[in-house]
Amino acid sequence: MLRHAIPCFLLAGALGSMGCSSAGAEASRARAxxxxxxxxxxxxxxxxxxxxxxxxxxxxxxxxxxxxxxxxxxxxxxxxxxxxxxxxxxxxxGFWDAHVHLTQMGMDSMPLFVANGVTSVRDMGSTFGDIVLWKQAWSTGQPAPRVFAPGPKIDGKGELWGDNWLVTTPDGARRAVDDLAAYGVDFIKVHAGLSRPVYDALADESRKKGLSFAGHVDEDYPAAWAAKSGQRTIEHGSSMVPCSDTVRAQLRADPKLVPLLKWVCASSNDDVMPELARAGAWLTPTLVSWRGKTMLLKEAPSLEGYRYVSAALEKRWLGDGEETAPQPIEREVLAQFGPLAANAHRAGVHLLVGTDIGDPYVVPGFGLHDEMQLFVEAGIPPLVALRSATLEAARALGADATTGSIExxxxxxxxxxxxxxxxxxxxxxxxxxxxxxxxxxxxxxxxxxxxxxxxxx
Ligand SMILES: [Zn+2]
Known part of the structure; x- marks a missing residue:
């Protein structure tokens, strides 16, 4: 785990809670x-x-x-x-998008948020440099959303990257949390591939530092374990969909579809929703990003706001591989996240509206409205969809005393x-x-x- 030295002056004036306290911030408040x-x-x-x-x-x-x-x-x-x-x-x-990646989106696209009524976002993994710029944009009165951010995400298998820190030992997890706390992040983002001891150390150190942690679940920390450990939000609903033996066999039969077994299907079909509800964890089903995985570029013009998508973001969507049309079984399993979200709601789990900007065919700003619509199409009442896009996000971040409703x-x-x-x-x-x-x-x-x-x- 590399230590990332972020000079205090870089963060000063960035506001939110990210960064050292600053005279610049006082001055800007006085000006306001x-x-x-x-x-x-x-x-x-x-x-x-x-x-x-x-x-x-x-x-x-x-x-x-x-x-x-x-x-x-x-x-x-x-x-x-x-x-x-x-x-x-x-x-x-004002709406919240509770799952964005500002680094992946790019600052050029910033106006898409306010133009769509999105006045706050929860970043789920970006570089420090970008977070500072976005926080500054908000605090200096630009048409930018308020940003809550974890800085880079903590990952156990990927590479060390600007928006990703590789952590493979419990000690490394504690050091990472300590470093992130020192930089003034708003919370810790758990990503994929951590071992159980690393995850447990991360959870424990976050508690000690008074930081919440949120993010993915994985084999070693399935949803029920994560919720019990105090993970504040569970993203995507991945590895949570009950899959029948027939579906599993169909996925296993095609090497290209094997990854879906892990991304989508729960390892056991026990109903974990009551445990999530009891623990008070939120679920962010990111339906719009799952929908995007079954789309092709030729369908993109049907997306609202597609004409405002930057060339850089569209390039990211397409990656380097050729797009292939999804198979019927792929569509079938990826369509299960709507029912999963509705099931969570019925079990008393609070939901967040988050889009996972950066993923294919998620249009910044406009995608938030798609996500609310997908909630309602799945059977979630409109008021709950609205609440999940406003007050619940503020609650999940402990910011509901100052935002999230008109009071x-x-x-x-x-x-x-x-x-x-x-x-x-x-x-x-x-x-x-x-x-x-x-x-x-x-x-x-x-x-x-x-x-x-x-x-x-
Ligand atoms: Zn994400």
Whole structure:
């Protein structure tokens, strides 16, 4: 395990919790306070992710915070506020994408988040350099999401890489956690291929450092073990799908499909969902990334937002191999993650909406709406899909005191929709305006964010 020296000055001003405390941060807060302005959204139907719709509400935001939420008839609007009468429209909290890889996405694509109402993201493995740049973009008032990040992910089998640290011994795991804690990461990302002793050391050291850990499960740390060990979130649902003997035999018969046995099928068909629910672990099924594994480039134009996908990201999608059409059995098993997510919900497991940006055919920003739609198509109620894309992500990161819903004292992140997302989840795409960290983007401003990224008609 190499020690990565990240100079403190690099992190200073990056904010979030990543990095050393900084005078620059204080100065930028002071600057922000002096230019505070007020926004009032009146007569809107507020959709509270915890409890559902509240008609005719006024939301007041001053600077970066929400300062009042209440019935329009009795909630005073500050005299100097910019007032937006949103009669007939719907207000939801700024969305979270709880599984992104910012390094893989590239900074050029940054506007895709706010243009889609995504005001916060949880990175799941990127280089320190990129995380610092993205955090700076948010803290300096650019149209960027708030970022929670683990820095590089901890992996047991891959290579040492900028967004990946190779750890093969329990001592190495403890050193890695200590180093990441010193750099001020928001949590630890567990990746694949760790042995049980390495995983246990990582879990133990994270607890000692007061950091949560989240990520993959693998043979040596299956979902039930991970949840019991305190792993906060379980990504993808890989190795969790119950597969019949017939399906297993079909996969085993084709060398190209053998990896699916491990990626998809659970080693035992025992129902682990009650254990996840009991442990309070979240599941991020990343349905949109599983869907992408059955897609071909010629189908990409059917994806919303495809015309804004950068050349670099598209190149990443395609890799170096030739695309081959998926076989029926492949489609069949990869379609099982929707039912898995619905089953988790019914068992009382909380879910997160995360897309795994960087994976094939996951369009940044737009993919978040696809993911919510896939939740609902799998049988998850629209309000639960919305909650999983807002409040649950904030809860999973321990950030729900300041974000995740439209409440007094929380950050001014609000999405205004022209139609009711509870009536049809596709309405989350009908964005009329976005308030991102207190800054108002009307429809024209959101469109202007997208225009420079257009690559195709
Ligand atoms: Zn990922």
């Amino acid at each position: 306070a002096s230019t505070e302005h007020a926004i009032a959204i009146t007569h809107v139907t507020l959709i509270d992710p915890a409890s559902g719709p509240r008609p005719d509400v006024t939301i007041v935001m001053v600077g970066h915070r929400i300062t009042a939420v209440g019935p329009s008839a009795s909630t005073p609007v500050p005299e100097h506020a910019q007032v937006h009468d949103e009669t007939g429209h719907f207000a939801v909290p 007094v004292g929380k950050s001014a992140d609000v999405v205004l929709l022209d139609a009711d997302p509870l009536a049809n989840i596709r309405n989350t795409r009908r964005i009329g305006a976005v308030v991102q960290n207190g800054r108002w983007f009307d429809r024209a401003a959101l469109t202007a964010l997208l225009e420079p990224l257009t690559r195709r008609k």
